[in-house]
Amino acid sequence: MIYTVTLNPSIDYVFKVERFEEGCLNHIFDEEALPGGKGLNVSRIMKELGTTSTNLGFLGGFTGSFIEDKLEEYQIAHDFVRIAHSTRINLKMKSATETELNGMGPTITSQERQQFMENINKIEAGDVVILSGSIPHSLSENFYEDIVSIVEAKGASFVVDTSGEKLWKLLAKKPLLVKPNRDELALLFNRKINSLTEIIECGQALLTKGAQHVIVSLGGEGSVYIGQTGIYKARPIKGQLVNSVGAGDSMVAGFIDTLIKTQNPLDAYRVAVACGTSTAFTQDLANLSQINEVLPSVSIKQVKE
Ligand SMILES: Nc1ncnc2c1ncn2[C@@H]1O[C@H](COP(=O)(O)OP(=O)(O)OP(=O)(O)O)[C@@H](O)[C@H]1O
Numbered sequence: 001m002i003y004t005v006t007l008n009p010s011i012d013y014v015f016k017v018e019r020f021e022e023g024c025l026n027h028i029f030d031e032e033a034l035p036g037g038k039g040l041n042v043s044r045i046m047k048e049l050g051t052t053s054t055n056l057g058f059l060g061g062f063t064g065s066f067i068e069d070k071l072e073e074y075q076i077a078h079d080f081v082r083i084a085h086s087t088r089i090n091l092k093m094k095s096a097t098e099t100e101l102n103g104m105g106p107t108i109t110s111q112e113r114q115q116f117m118e119n120i121n122k123i124e125a126g127d128v129v130i131l132s133g134s135i136p137h138s139l140s141e142n143f144y145e146d147i148v149s150i151v152e153a154k155g156a157s158f159v160v161d162t163s164g165e166k167l168w169k170l171l172a173k174k175p176l177l178v179k180p181n182r183d184e185l186a187l188l189f190n191r192k193i194n195s196l197t198e199i200i201e202c203g204q205a206l207l208t209k210g211a212q213h214v215i216v217s218l219g220g221e222g223s224v225y226i227g228q229t230g231i232y233k234a235r236p237i238k239g240q241l242v243n244s245v246g247a248g249d250s251m252v253a254g255f256i257d258t259l260i261k262t263q264n265p266l267d268a269y270r271v272a273v274a275c276g277t278s279t280a281f282t283q284d285l286a287n288l289s290q291i292n293e294v295l296p297s298v299s300i301k302q303v304k305e
């Protein structure tokens, strides 16, 4: 069984402004509300790839109901804890550039936290748990560590898509995959990262610290895969950027889904690139036919043994 954990889901309010001017009244000319949150996005792409996963986390208020309704519509299994406070709304503005404003998220009571832990305790040996995104401010910064202790004790494996100190601490627990983007990698190592050599150096350090597979995503510049079988770079695929929100989550979904199905990390990396790219080229997350359309254009090259 695959579980995705989204502790801090969101409604992603994606909107377009012709030329955004700070401090002025700006009119929106295109808008859409989408269910968001990293784990949720991973589950949606996995569903496109034909894989069932269950969403765990916290949902509250009318915003939480919106997300629940969408998951029902998409026929994605979920076992969220219903909370008293409302799920956040994240703003995703498309103008000359993409700007994001993410809410801080609701307060979670200790009783709600306890309920969530009961759900996590249902995990069984062989399950895969994908932990993605921010932790609501009222939960401890170590909350992922608490979850991973249970995952480990149950004999399940995990993926973590988060940044900073939280990620460092979890590397020793051997995550199946970590997928920092360039900024997250720079933050993690507290240094500027410009060249491919620097990316490889940091990626290899993550591997040495315990990660089983590493993908460093570079937005429109493609990505780099660092694993036991070598280091590979995916050539960026040209196309019209529509909305890159969720492109990284799509990569995580494509990689883990294919790795579970084939045990072949390079095949998994190819599908990851197709999923990330096709999502960047669409308003919402990509669907299966969009992913399949991009797949033949994926080209990966070994850059180091
Ligand atoms: N402008 C683009 N053109 C082509 N491909 C893109 C573009 N932006 C993203 N991608 C694809 O999506 C992948 C992931 O993108 P990115 O590095 O932006 O992830 P991210 O920062 O984790 O995104 P998010 O947090 O929004 O999910 C890239 O490695 C690339 O394959």
Ligand SMILES: O=P(O)(O)OC[C@@]1(O)O[C@H](CO)[C@@H](O)[C@@H]1O
Pocket (backbone or CB within 6 Å): 008, 010, 012, 035, 036, 037, 038, 041, 090, 102, 132, 133, 134, 135, 245, 246, 247, 248, 249
């Ligand atoms: O604030 P977090 O939890 O780090 O990120 C949340 C978020 O930006 O991530 C997803 C894209 O990756 C969006 O759907 C969502 O709004």
